[in-house]
Amino acid sequence: MHYVSRAYRTPDYGIWERGNKINHGIAELNASSMGMAKAALEALAGFNLFGHQGGQAGVIHVVSDDIARSRIALEALLPRESLSKEVDAALLSITGFPAFAVDNAELRLRTEALVVEKLKGRYGCKRFLLDGHQTVIEDSSRLHYNPQELKQFQHIECEWPLFFCYLNLNAQFAGRTAQAAEYKDKLQALLVTQNGRQLLPELYYVPKDAIDAEKALPQSQARLPNENIPLVWAQSLYILACLLQDGALTAKDIDPLTRHKKSASSIDVYIASRVIS
Numbered sequence: 001m002h003y004v005s006r007a008y009r010t011p012d013y014g015i016w017e018r019g020n021k022i023n024h025g026i027a028e029l030n031a032s033s034m035g036m037a038k039a040a041l042e043a044l045a046g047f048n049l050f051g052h053q054g055g056q057a058g059v060i061h062v063v064s065d066d067i068a069r070s071r072i073a074l075e076a077l078l079p080r081e082s083l084s085k086e087v088d089a090a091l092l093s094i095t096g097f098p099a100f101a102v103d104n105a106e107l108r109l110r111t112e113a114l115v116v117e118k119l120k121g122r123y124g125c126k127r128f129l130l131d132g133h134q135t136v137i138e139d140s141s142r143l144h145y146n147p148q149e150l151k152q153f154q155h156i157e158c159e160w161p162l163f164f165c166y167l168n169l170n171a172q173f174a175g176r177t178a179q180a181a182e183y184k185d186k187l188q189a190l191l192v193t194q195n196g197r198q199l200l201p202e203l204y205y206v207p208k209d210a211i212d213a214e215k216a217l218p219q220s221q222a223r224l225p226n227e228n229i230p231l232v233w234a235q236s237l238y239i240l241a242c243l244l245q246d247g248a249l250t251a252k253d254i255d256p257l258t259r260h261k262k263s264a265s266s267i268d269v270y271i272a273s274r275v276i277s
Contacts, residue, residue, distance in 0.1 A: 001044070005066035007037030008073040015093075016127060020084040023144040028082040031074060035094025035101035038070035042101075043257055075104055079111035081128065087111075087118045089125040089163045096170030100259035112170065115163075123190060123204035123223050125163035134158050134226060136208045155218040156211055158203040158226075161190045165200075165237035172244055173251060173260040184245060187238055192229050200234040201225035 011027035013019045020026045041062050049058035074094075081088030094101040095112045102108040119125040132138045132145060132153040168183035191198040204223035206214045214221040243249040251260055 001041075001060065001062060004037050004040050005063065005070075008034050008070040014082065015088075015090040016133075020082070021128065021130065021150065022084070022147055025144070028084060029073075029077065030082045030085075030088075030090075031077045032081060032088065032090040032094055034070060034074045034077065035091075035099050038067065038074055039094070039099035039101040039259070041067050041070060043259070071103060074101065075107060078102065078107055079114045085128045087114050088128045089115055089119050089160070089166075090127070091115055092125075092163055092166035092170060096166065096173055097255070097260070100173075100255070100262065103262065105262075112167075116167070119163075121159040122219055123159040124161040125167075126157040126159055129157065130154060131157045134203060134205060136205060137211065155215045156206045158205045159223065160203045160231075160234070161187060161200045162202075162231060162234035162237065164190070165234055165241055168241045169237065169244070172241065173255070180241075180245060184241070187241075190225075192225055194229060199230035200238055202228035202231035202234070 009029070011029050012033050013025075013027055014030040015032050020028050044060045045062035045067070047060045049060065079091070080086055081091055091111050092115060093099060095108045102111065115125065118129060119127075127133070130150040130153050132150070135153055135156055135158060137152060137156075164183050164187050168180050168187065171177075171180035171183060187200070188198075190200060190204070192201055193199075203226050205226060206221060207224055210221040240249070240254065244251070244254070252258060
């Protein structure tokens with residue numbers, strides 16, 4: 001608990017384990033990390049390690065000030081992911097499922113809307129702007145980029161279906177059924193059939209012969225799936241979203257603490273219908 005309660009002020013390498021955007025191994029404060037730590041503190045507060053068996057008690061005590069500091073630091077950083085990343089699709093995991101970590105409704109929706117505006121494509125979302133990871137022009141033998149090199153990745157960043165899964169789940173938890181159905185349709189179009197099974201690839205990339213055309217007119221070229229099929233992370237979230245959408249699971253089945261309740265107010269649904277598409 002001592003470790004988690006100080007995550008709000010502890011620089012790390014973020015969800016992608018790469019440090020800042022240039023990947024020089026420089027740790028940063030990352031909103032996605034801070035949000036997960038805040039959610040952990042809130043979920044563990046009052047948790048009895050021994051349940052109610054045998055009269056024993058082992059209740060976890062979380063200092064309320066630690067949660068408050070985490071909330072203040074998180075809200076001060078959002079909608080940015082970090083100092084070097086103006087936005088990151090990883091934020092979808094704290095604005096909604098599984099963390100539900102952002103208490104301020106307006107800030108939560110603004111962050112999600114920014115992800116959609118800046119990172120959404122036809123095949124998923126980019127991780128962050130100027131991300132060269134697994135593009136065909138990346139030199140994978142090197143550990144980092146030089147600052148002047150980042151521009152070459154503009155408009156050809158790989159797009160990850162994974163984040164359509166998050167957008168689908170977040171829409172369902174917030175009661176935005178039409179939006180959830182839209183993302184389910186998008187995901188079904190991205191499935192790759194292998195041995196009779198429909199699977200989600202890790203990402204879609206711009207092939208080398210289409211790079212110039214894509215840079216000249218973003219979102220105009222067909223992308224190809226990479227060889228990592230399925231990305232188990234994406235596949236599991238896709239199955240979860242389908243089970244929830246088909247009524248085989250309820251929101252409480254996968255969020256027993258009902259943390260999503262603060263994300264499903266009528267005002268949220270109204271605002272989201274206007275800013276998130």
